Amino acid sequence: SQTIHQWPATLVQPVGSPLSLECTVEGTSNPNLYWYRQAAGRGLQLLFYSVGIGQISSEVPQNLSASRPQDRQFILSSKKLLLSDSGFYLCACTGGFSGYTFGSGTRLTVV
Amino acid sequence: TQLLEQSPQFLSIQEGENLTVYCNSSSVFSSLQWYRQEPGEGPVLLVTVVTGGEVKKLKRLTFQFGDARKDSSxxxxxxxxxxxxxYLCAGLSPSGSARQLTFGSGTQLTVLP
Known part of the structure; x- marks a missing residue:
């Protein structure tokens, strides 16, 4: 079965600082990978998805970017964080009929 | 853009009561998934329903996919x-693109002892 490792679990960053969140996948090869952001107690907003190395699709214009340097590695970045970037970020990979597998999330607070 | 609306948004009930959460859309989905998420964790898949009218049971939880594959409960x-x-519902688009999973807005359930 697939496992997603996501870190860090929590992060407090000042406005204007850079960001790098990393996600790695085990137990599958060539997965589709996703970054979601979730407001407290609400649904998930898709930010980026990737179907392969170096292939990134952006869903919403924003201050963030994503990269996939290796098959099972997905990175979410920002050059300068904004207060509005605060949120709960989730990495996910496809599991076919068995649904998506999610990481445990990163709680980002921009101060 | 496909949208999934969940209701109610919040639900607080006493232990032993029954409840129903609804997930509705004007779009057709090839399948629909239900996830449960605890604070500070990622969502965990509970069930996938595929066929219109399908009913699946998971212990005390019963999931139903609408006949037209546009809604679920x-x-x-x-x-x-x-x-x-x-509790989050998520619909899988028939289009087959990688961007295919659409999430509902979520229902926060609190069961009081």
Whole structure:
């Protein structure tokens, strides 16, 4: 079965600082990978998805970017964080009929 | 853009009561998934329903996919405090693109002892 490792679990960053969140996948090869952001107690907003190395699709214009340097590695970045970037970020990979597998999330607070 | 609306948004009930959560859309989905999420964790898949009219049971949880594959419901019988969490429905688009999973807005369930 697939496992997603996501870190860090929590992060407090000042406005204007850079960001790098990393996600790695085990137990599958060539997965589709996703970054979601979730407001407290609400649904998930898709930010980026990737179907392969170096292939990134952006869903919403924003201050963030994503990269996939290796098959099972997905990175979410920002050059300068904004207060509005605060949120709960989730990495996910496809599991076919068995649904998506999610990481445990990163709680980002921009101060 | 496909949208999934969940209702109610918040639900607080006493232990032992029954409840139903609804997930509705004007779009057709090839399948629909239900997830449960606890604070500070990622969502965990509960069930996938594929066929219109399909009913699946998971212990005290009953999931139904609408005949037209546009809506779904989750019914919990004799709710327990351990059922507390955020319930999310997610629809899989028939289009086959990688961007295919659309999430509902979520239902926050609290079961009081």
């Amino acid at each position: 989750l019914h919990i019988t004799a709710a327990q405090p351990g059922d507390t969490g955020l």
